[in-house]
Structures are given as C-alpha cells and as structure tokens.
Amino acid sequence: MKKHRHNPIVQITDQRIEEYSLRMTTVESERIKELVASSRSELDYIDMLSGNLVGQILKMLIRVSGAKRILEVGTFTGYSAVMMAEALPEDGEIITIEMNILYQELAERHFKMFDVENKITLMKGNAQELIKDIEGFFGLIFLDADKVSYSFYYEQALKKLESGGLLVVDNVLWNGTVLEPSDHKAEALGQFNGLVQQDKRVEQVLLPVRDGLTVIRKI
Numbered sequence: 001m002k003k004h005r006h007n008p009i010v011q012i013t014d015q016r017i018e019e020y021s022l023r024m025t026t027v028e029s030e031r032i033k034e035l036v037a038s039s040r041s042e043l044d045y046i047d048m049l050s051g052n053l054v055g056q057i058l059k060m061l062i063r064v065s066g067a068k069r070i071l072e073v074g075t076f077t078g079y080s081a082v083m084m085a086e087a088l089p090e091d092g093e094i095i096t097i098e099m100n101i102l103y104q105e106l107a108e109r110h111f112k113m114f115d116v117e118n119k120i121t122l123m124k125g126n127a128q129e130l131i132k133d134i135e136g137f138f139g140l141i142f143l144d145a146d147k148v149s150y151s152f153y154y155e156q157a158l159k160k161l162e163s164g165g166l167l168v169v170d171n172v173l174w175n176g177t178v179l180e181p182s183d184h185k186a187e188a189l190g191q192f193n194g195l196v197q198q199d200k201r202v203e204q205v206l207l208p209v210r211d212g213l214t215v216i217r218k219i
C-alpha cells in the first residue's frame with residue numbers, strides 16, 4: 001500500500017480556484033502524463049513534482065525570453081526538466097542537478113524514455129558543491145532543491161545568469177508558513193524572500209501560484 005507523507009504540500013490558494021486554473025491552462029503533453037504515471041508507480045509520494053501550473057509558467061518564460069541554456073537545481077523524477085525541454089529549441093540544453101540516487105536513476109530513465117536525453121545533462125551529487133564549478137552563463141535557472149540553502153544558491157545563480165536572465169524559485173511561500181515561521185525552512189525562506197526584495201541587482205515578482213513561485217530578472 002502507498003504511504004502518504006504527513007505534511008504534503010497544500011495549495012495556498014482556494015482549492016477550487018486551483019483546480020479551475022489547472023483546467024483553463026494548457027494541458028500537459030502525453031509524455032508528461034506518462035512521466036507522472038511512471039513516477040507515481042515507482043515512488044511512495046510524488047508531491048515534490050512541481051505540477052502543470054509551474055511547468056507551464058516555466059515553458060512560457062523559456063519561449064518568451066528565448067533562453068537556450070538552462071540550469072535546474074533539484075531534478076526529482078525529471079518532470080520540470082522534461083517540461084522545459086519541450087519549450088527549448090533544438091540547440092538548447094538543460095543541466096539539472098540531483099543528489100538522491102533513486103531519483104537520479106528514475107530521472108535518467110525518463111530522459112531516455114521520453115527522448116530528451118540529447119537536451120538534458122543530469123549532474124549527480126550535491127548541488128551546493130557542484131554548482132560553483134559549472135561553467136558558462138544561463139538564460140534561465142530553476143531553483144527547486146533544499147530550501148534552507150536558497151540564499152546560497154541565489155548568489156551562485158546571479159553569477160551564472162546572463163544579464164536579463166531569469167531565476168525562477170519554487171516553494172517560496174512554504175504553505176504560507178513564511179508569514180509566521182515556526183521551523184527552520186520557513187525561516188530560511190522568509191530570509192531569502194527578504195534578501196531578494198532588498199536586492200538592487202534584480203527585479204522580481206512573487207506569484208502566489210501553488211506553493212509560491214518567484215520570478216527574478218537579473219538587471
């Protein structure tokens with residue numbers, strides 16, 4: 001029998017509005033639906049997967065900005081990486097970092113299965129160590145890994161973003177608990193949001209979509 005996590009991510013918006021928004025949003029491709037089904041059949045829980053609202057925002061940002069080189073921190077089973085690959089031109093590339101061996105194997109299998117392995121490179125290991133040595137600049141960076149390290153990743157990401165490049169950061173509202181932090185993750189995310197808000201090097205919008213998504217543009 002499948003296990004359920006004690007504290008799964010819940011929507012911060014009204015559930016009916018969330019469902020309506022999903023119904024009115026471009027539908028996931030067949031391969032993305034298959035990837036979700038495959039993830040569900042392999043794992044006890046898949047609530048870390050960012051979902052169609054975040055996925056479609058990423059795709060839209062890639063198409064509108066023309067970003068060709070993308071860095072993702074936090075692959076999980078490859079959902080957002082494959083979504084982003086769908087919006088990339090033929091010569092585009094994604095580097096995605098994952099430290100969990102089980103997720104690495106599953107993501108790798110999905111990249112092969114869904115024919116995007118030529119566009120996606122999976123870096124295996126701790127992003128906190130690996131990110132510093134990644135060379136070149138990126139048009140878009142998607143930050144979706146260990147929440148307490150967001151401020152560290154933020155500085156690294158700013159160094160690696162092209163001027164005008166986008167940093168998209170997931171879970172910035174942490175179930176709304178950033179308003180009154182009662183654990184170290186909520187506290188770290190609250191500090192991160194404040195850091196971005198004060199930073200003159202960027203402009204940003206915090207979207208109350210799903211668990212909170214901030215889109216940051218490097219000036």
Ligand SMILES: C[S@@+](CC[C@H](N)C(=O)[O-])C[C@H]1O[C@@H](n2cnc3c(N)ncnc32)[C@H](O)[C@@H]1O
Nearest residue numbers: 048049050074076079080098099126127145146
């Ligand atoms: C929220 S999930 C990513 C979801 C994925 N972006 C998606 O939309 O399907 C976060 C992932 O980051 C990975 N992770 C957490 N800390 C990490 C670190 N320091 N280095 C690399 N991966 C990390 C976790 O193992 C997990 O798979």
